[in-house]
Amino acid sequence: MDVDLRIKRFDPENDERPHWEEYRVTVDESDRVLDALHQVRWYQDGSLAFRRSCAHGVCGSDAMVINGENRLACVLLVRDVGSKITVEPLRGLPVLKDLVVDMDAFFAQYRKVMPWLVNETDPGDGERLQSPEQRARFDDTTKCILCAACTTSCPVYWANDTYVGPAAIVNAHRFIYDSRDEAGDERLEILDAQSGVWKCRTAFNCTDACPRGIRVTEAIQEVKRAIVRPHPESG
Amino acid sequence: MNVHRHTFDAVIVGAGGAGLRAAIETAGKCRTAVISKLYPTRSHTGAAQGGMCAALANVEEDSWEWHAFDTVKGGDYLVDQPAAEIMCREAVDAVIELEHFGLPFNRTPQGKIDQRRFGGHTRNHGEAPVKRACYAADRTGHMILQTLYQQCVARGVAFFDEFQVLDVAFVDGDPSRGVAGVVAHELATGDLHVFECSAALFATGGFGRIFKVSSNAHTLTGDGPGLLWRRGVPLEDMEFFQFHPTGINKLGILLSEAARGEGGILRNEDGERFMERYAPTVKDLAPRDMVSRAMLTEIRQGRGSGADKDYLYLDLTHLPPEQIDEKLPDIAEFVRTYLGIEPKTDLIPIQPTAHYAMGGIPTNVSAEVILDAEGTVAPGLYAAGECACVSVHGANRLGTNSLLDIVVFGRRGGAAMAEFVGGREPPGLAPGFEEAVAGTITALLGGVEGTERVADVRAELQEQMTLNASVFRTDESLRAVSATIDRLRARYLSVAVTDQSMRFNYELSEALELGYLLDVAQALVAAALARTESRGGHFRDDHPLRDDANWMRHSLAYRQPDGSIRLDYKPVVGGPYLPMERKY
Ligand SMILES: Cc1cc2nc3c(=O)[nH]c(=O)nc-3n(C[C@H](O)[C@H](O)[C@H](O)COP(=O)(O)OP(=O)(O)OC[C@H]3O[C@@H](n4cnc5c(N)ncnc54)[C@H](O)[C@@H]3O)c2cc1C
Ligand code: SF4
Ligand code: FES
Numbered sequence: 001m002d003v004d005l006r007i008k009r010f011d012p013e014n015d016e017r018p019h020w021e022e023y024r025v026t027v028d029e030s031d032r033v034l035d036a037l038h039q040v041r042w043y044q045d046g047s048l049a050f051r052r053s054c055a056h057g058v059c060g061s062d063a064m065v066i067n068g069e070n071r072l073a074c075v076l077l078v079r080d081v082g083s084k085i086t087v088e089p090l091r092g093l094p095v096l097k098d099l100v101v102d103m104d105a106f107f108a109q110y111r112k113v114m115p116w117l118v119n120e121t122d123p124g125d126g127e128r129l130q131s132p133e134q135r136a137r138f139d140d141t142t143k144c145i146l147c148a149a150c151t152t153s154c155p156v157y158w159a160n161d162t163y164v165g166p167a168a169i170v171n172a173h174r175f176i177y178d179s180r181d182e183a184g185d186e187r188l189e190i191l192d193a194q195s196g197v198w199k200c201r202t203a204f205n206c207t208d209a210c211p212r213g214i215r216v217t218e219a220i221q222e223v224k225r226a227i228v229r230p231h232p233e234s235g
Numbered sequence: 236m237n238v239h240r241h242t243f244d245a246v247i248v249g250a251g252g253a254g255l256r257a258a259i260e261t262a263g264k265c266r267t268a269v270i271s272k273l274y275p276t277r278s279h280t281g282a283a284q285g286g287m288c289a290a291l292a293n294v295e296e297d298s299w300e301w302h303a304f305d306t307v308k309g310g311d312y313l314v315d316q317p318a319a320e321i322m323c324r325e326a327v328d329a330v331i332e333l334e335h336f337g338l339p340f341n342r343t344p345q346g347k348i349d350q351r352r353f354g355g356h357t358r359n360h361g362e363a364p365v366k367r368a369c370y371a372a373d374r375t376g377h378m379i380l381q382t383l384y385q386q387c388v389a390r391g392v393a394f395f396d397e398f399q400v401l402d403v404a405f406v407d408g409d410p411s412r413g414v415a416g417v418v419a420h421e422l423a424t425g426d427l428h429v430f431e432c433s434a435a436l437f438a439t440g441g442f443g444r445i446f447k448v449s450s451n452a453h454t455l456t457g458d459g460p461g462l463l464w465r466r467g468v469p470l471e472d473m474e475f476f477q478f479h480p481t482g483i484n485k486l487g488i489l490l491s492e493a494a495r496g497e498g499g500i501l502r503n504e505d506g507e508r509f510m511e512r513y514a515p516t517v518k519d520l521a522p523r524d525m526v527s528r529a530m531l532t533e534i535r536q537g538r539g540s541g542a543d544k545d546y547l548y549l550d551l552t553h554l555p556p557e558q559i560d561e562k563l564p565d566i567a568e569f570v571r572t573y574l575g576i577e578p579k580t581d582l583i584p585i586q587p588t589a590h591y592a593m594g595g596i597p598t599n600v601s602a603e604v605i606l607d608a609e610g611t612v613a614p615g616l617y618a619a620g621e622c623a624c625v626s627v628h629g630a631n632r633l634g635t636n637s638l639l640d641i642v643v644f645g646r647r648g649g650a651a652m653a654e655f656v657g658g659r660e661p662p663g664l665a666p667g668f669e670e671a672v673a674g675t676i677t678a679l680l681g682g683v684e685g686t687e688r689v690a691d692v693r694a695e696l697q698e699q700m701t702l703n704a705s706v707f708r709t710d711e712s713l714r715a716v717s718a719t720i721d722r723l724r725a726r727y728l729s730v731a732v733t734d735q736s737m738r739f740n741y742e743l744s745e746a747l748e749l750g751y752l753l754d755v756a757q758a759l760v761a762a763a764l765a766r767t768e769s770r771g772g773h774f775r776d777d778h779p780l781r782d783d784a785n786w787m788r789h790s791l792a793y794r795q796p797d798g799s800i801r802l803d804y805k806p807v808v809g810g811p812y813l814p815m816e817r818k819y
Contacts, residue, residue: 011736011738012738013736013737013738014736030573030575041741041742042688042689042690043688043690045733046732046733046734046742047733047734047736047740047742048741049738049739049740049741050741051277052453053273053277053279053452053453053454054277054279054281054282054452054453055452055453055488056282056486056488056569056573057569057572058281058282058374058377058565059273059276059277059278059279059281059282059452060276060277061273061274061277075572077572077573096423096738096739097736097738097739098739100739103274107274111388114389115385115388116337116385116386116388116389117336117337117382117385119335119337123335125331126331126347127330127331127334127335127340127347127348128334128335129345129346129347130342130346131342131344131346132341132342132343132344132346134342134346135339135340135341135342138339139339139372142339142371142378142381143374143377144381145276145281145377146274146276175337178337178339180337181337
């Protein structure tokens with residue numbers, strides 16, 4: 001089928017401001033939007049910049065705004081969007097070129113929440129024990145692929161980029177609710193600060209945007225509750 | 236072109252599981268730069284689903300010797316047995332260490348790491364399948380990649396993200412004299428960066444993109460093996476490439492073997508469980524090379540499905556729905572997203588997909604790169620992960636052994652490299668070394684009259700490799716594709732990059748990647764043509780039997796100055812297990 005792609009282009013080397021360009025490509029209806037973008041880059045306009053790698057929704061490279069929503073281009077099929085497709089870069093992060101945004105601030109927010117297991121107790125030779133129930137407690141937030149779809153869908157983040165944003169909170173949640181972790185209090189303190197969870201206005205955009213189906217808003221709410229009532233039932 | 240200079244003791248090229256595990260080892264010991272063309276968490280290790288095996292014996296009796304035996308047999312006896320022994324013995328510690336790093340493994344009711352079945356892993360030398368694969372749902376690789384990255388962040392590792400390494404410098408241009416540096420292209424600016432160093436570890440992953448239908452990411456293009464090959468380093472056992480039985484039809488997206496480990500069944504058009512005929516004991520859980528051949532045999536004999544009778548089915552419909560939700564959630568979602576069907580009730584159309592390179596940059600068990608059949612070490616040069624060949628996988632890798640390989644040999648490589656650079660100063664780089672790379676880029680950007688399109692040359696390469704050099708090969712098919720590659724190499728010289736900008740010029744990076752794809756494909760075909768036997772992933776219709784008298788040896792392919800290939804061989808390092816017929 002023929003698809004009309006409208007893509008927001010911007011090359012700071014040559015353009016003063018972003019502009020739209022249109023391309024018609026022929027694809028199968030079971031093709032991904034990513035395949036349509038490849039058609040453009042490979043056969044029509046080699047200068048179109050977008051990131052991608054795995055092409056099946058596991059690496060987090062190609063989050064972008066497709067017909068107004070934050071999506072991974074490789075997880076969305078053409079038949080589900082129709083023959084008119086509008087593509088823009090993620091909002092709230094500086095555009096470096098076309099669909100490529102600057103991820104530095106995003107990863108800096110991630111690093112702020114100490115996204116690693118802290119446990120100073122000697123584990124001995126074997127594994128640390130964790131029951132299936134304790135393990136299930138934080139299962140949802142282990143799925144994050146750091147694609148930034150949630151954070152860049154958040155109206156609070158658009159207005160105020162000091163907010164750590166949903167993705168960082170998701171990654172803090174993953175450790176706060178891990179029965180093996182010992183730094184929950186420190187993370188809660190970080191998230192209790194000005195730039196932390198209290199900025200969340202429960203808009204649910206993040207949950208809708210997450211391609212991994214993580215219940216992002218719920219995770220944020222759980223972190224809020226843990227701050228109010230310290231020592232969350234980590235299992 | 237702007238050129239920046241950096242000095243480090245050690246450079247790690249690639250930030251997948253192997254590169255990150257190496258970085259954890261060098262952290263705090265020496266100045267290390269980790270250079271990756273992708274953000275580390277975008278690496279394809281994150282796509283691995285099924286598991287990482289170790290004989291923990293958490294749910295069933297098991298031992299590392301049994302694991303080593305399975306690895307050797309699975310590799311069709313081309314495995315170097317001392318290396319397999321090391322990997323299987325260290326597997327236990329490697330898994331426990333990942334758990335201590337925070338990896339959220341699935342758990343047994345007692346709270347221990349849970350384990351499940353995987354193809355080719357058996358108890359007591361082939362008696363029956365054994366539960367050996369440690370896993371985190373069907374996103375084990377994702378959890379390994381995230382956990383190792385988290386540990387690198389905790390250690391303040393220096394990352395150069397979205398830098399594509401394009402060249403390596405040796406002292407006097409001679410790999411046996413030592414490493415002097417690497418040259419990288421920064422995607423964001425188009426600038427070149429020269430990293431002077433005493434040691435470099437390559438961990439650039441696989442190169443499944445030489446084939447049309449593949450489970451590999453677009454970015455898995457063989458850069459590391461390709462660029463080292465151009466500088467005189469040989470490539471080992473390139474003829475051995477694994478095709479995974481269960482790729483989503485046409486797309487190649489992987490549906491993990493865990494689906495069969497959990498009880499999934501392969502069926503042909505008649506609904507028959509055909510693997511019963513090919514591997515009566517382990518059936519659907521036979522090693523991948525055997526299952527892929529069985530599938531294509533079914534298709535050749537007219538028992539495929541669809542209008543072209545060219546695919547088969549994976550059947551999960553008899554599994555309890557909650558087992559699918561709990562143990563295979565991601566692959567169930569892939570099926571829904573890309574095929575629009577429900578795996579709990581519908582049969583899933585599948586075909587073999589190009590998956591894993593057994594061959595690559597030759598190394599010893601310390602991940603030191605070796606240069607010849609005598610085992611001469613290239614001082615300061617290391618390789619680990621899928622781009623390397625130790626060889627622990629021989630002619631066919633067992634499922635779950637690669638995630639193990641990247642962790643075990645990433646760690647060994649990092650440790651050996653940190654020790655090597657201790658007290659050394661980087662030897663220094665000849666001035667202007669980066670000019671070779673600058674020249675290549677300038678030429679691609681239109682310094683020469685370009686008429687060819689990257690996408691066209693690449694599509695033809697992938698098409699012809701799939702047709703002539705995949706699951707079944709013959710002298711004729713390999714000669715045909717060899718001639719095709721020669722023609723494509725000539726066409727590659729007149730590839731034009733139309734985008735002239737410096738920032739995020741992906742057309743340029745894809746053109747550079749295509750150069751490496753052509754290199755590794757050429758090495759693969761040359762080695763496959765020479766090997767007149769069938770073993771593991773290399774099957775010759777015209778030489779259908781394994782020939783231990785002549786072929787218990789690893790191939791080494793060298794790029795000659797005139798572009799042709801010289802092949803050399805080195806014997807397989809034996810051990811307790813003598814070659815026997817591979818029956819399952
Ligand atoms: C879909 C799928 C499922 C799998 N499932 C399993 C499984 O269940 N169990 C198992 O054991 N194995 C599995 N495997 C195999 C295993 O995942 C891989 O072999 C392994 O993860 C490779 O790791 P790596 O670190 O070598 O490379 P990768 O993780 O691929 O990393 C390569 C790195 O190199 C970088 N790079 C490449 N070229 C350059 C360059 N020129 N300059 C700078 N950086 C560069 C990339 O940016 C990336 O960071 C699976 C593979 C696939 C494709
Ligand atoms: S929580 Fe979801 S949307 Fe947000 S970064 Fe992680 S995977 Fe992406
Ligand atoms: S390309 Fe990896 S998530 Fe889309």
